[in-house]
Amino acid sequence: MSEAVIPAAVGDPRVMTAENAGAVEPLPLTGERTVPGIAEENYWFRRHEIVYARLLDRCAGKTVLEAGSGEGYGADMIAGVATKVIGLDYDASAVAHVRARYPRVEMIQGNLAALPLDDASVDVVVNFQVIEHLWDQGQFLRECLRVLRPGGELLISTPNRITFSPGRDTPLNPFHTRELNADELTELLVDAGFEVALMTGVHHGATLKALDAKHGGSFIDAQIERALAGEPWPAELTADVAAVSIDDFDLITEDIDASLDLVAIAVKP
Numbered sequence: 001m002s003e004a005v006i007p008a009a010v011g012d013p014r015v016m017t018a019e020n021a022g023a024v025e026p027l028p029l030t031g032e033r034t035v036p037g038i039a040e041e042n043y044w045f046r047r048h049e050i051v052y053a054r055l056l057d058r059c060a061g062k063t064v065l066e067a068g069s070g071e072g073y074g075a076d077m078i079a080g081v082a083t084k085v086i087g088l089d090y091d092a093s094a095v096a097h098v099r100a101r102y103p104r105v106e107m108i109q110g111n112l113a114a115l116p117l118d119d120a121s122v123d124v125v126v127n128f129q130v131i132e133h134l135w136d137q138g139q140f141l142r143e144c145l146r147v148l149r150p151g152g153e154l155l156i157s158t159p160n161r162i163t164f165s166p167g168r169d170t171p172l173n174p175f176h177t178r179e180l181n182a183d184e185l186t187e188l189l190v191d192a193g194f195e196v197a198l199m200t201g202v203h204h205g206a207t208l209k210a211l212d213a214k215h216g217g218s219f220i221d222a223q224i225e226r227a228l229a230g231e232p233w234p235a236e237l238t239a240d241v242a243a244v245s246i247d248d249f250d251l252i253t254e255d256i257d258a259s260l261d262l263v264a265i266a267v268k269p
Contacts, residue, residue: 024101033070033094034129039242040233043223050202050246051128051157051263052077058153058265059085062123065147067112067140068130072098072105078126079104086122088115115143122147128157129261132176141192145268154194154266158185160201160259182256185264194266200251201259207248211240 026035034044052074060081069075069087071094079085079102087098087105095109110116113136125144134140144154159165161179165172171179180188182199189196204212208219215222215237223241226233233241251263 024097035071036073039238040223040227043219043241043244046244046246047202047249047260048074048129048157049077050249050251051155051261052126053246054251055126055155055263055265056081058155059124059126063121064124064126065115065117065122066105066126067115067144068127068133069098069105069107070094070130072102072107074126074128075105076102082124086117088112113139113143115147117147119146120149123149123152125152125154126156127154129159131156132158132171132173132179135177137178137188138192141188141194145193148268150268152268153197154189154268155264156185156189156266157202157261157263160257160262162257163260180262182259182262185262189264189266193268195269196264197267198253198263198265199256200253200263201256202261202263203250203252203255203259205248205250208244215240 026037034041034048036045038045056077059078062082063084063086064078064082065086065088066075066078067088069089072087075085075087075098085105087095087102087107088110089095089098089107090109090111092109095107098105098107108116112130112134125148127144131137131140141154148154159173159176159179161171161181161184165176165179171177182201186196186199204219211219219240222237226237256262
């Protein structure tokens with residue numbers, strides 16, 4: 001059964017206007033999701049944003065579900081090209097935030113293991129940096145297959161286990177339940193009934209490779225070390241992080257096991 005989405009009425013304070021835009025409180029940065037507008041978080045935000053930007057055209061003119069919409073910036077990007085965007089998140093505070101900040105998104109609170117949508121009701125499901133948080137990943141993918149129309153696409157990204165938690169049996173991020181490599185993600189998608197049309201990955205481009213060298217071999221580790229230390233960041237590191245843009249990342253099919261994040265396009269037969 002689909003859950004009815006009631007649009008905000010004119011004059012409702014949830015509607016984003018020039019007058020109330022500054023009144024929307026940002027979501028707290030907990031480590032579970034990335035949020036825009038924080039200098040020290042900008043690297044991770046841009047690393048997520050590039051996937052939206054590169055796959056945005058696959059949502060053009062479509063009815064799109066973003067399953068696990070988080071802060072909502074991505075769903076709002078999609079709303080700029082899609083016919084309709086439905087955002088779904090389990091967290092009530094995230095749902096309220098999206099309704100207030102991004103009125104183009106029809107926001108639903110619900111469980112990703114039982115999507116509150118009808119069978120064959122959407123053209124595209126977007127699921128970026130979410131599946132690694134789920135306990136029953138196979139069940140979620142079967143639900144994605146159910147709500148997609150025949151020929152519909154699942155656009156999915158997730159940290160590459162090989163590079164994100166190297167040499168570990170358990171994820172480095174405490175919010176992750178199971179991280180995947182490219183073969184494991186492919187197997188999950190195929191077992192759920194999808195055909196994998198593309199498996200690609202996010203890599204550092206030339207500018208970020210230079211920053212890796214500048215910051216002791218790993219720009220990522222330099223950020224993590226400062227965050228764990230709980231001390232103010234050096235001004236130079238903050239400036240380097242704040243300057244990162246999506247153009248500093250590459251999305252390529254080569255050397256998939258060395259990628260930072262996996263990005264797949266899966267099709268419902």
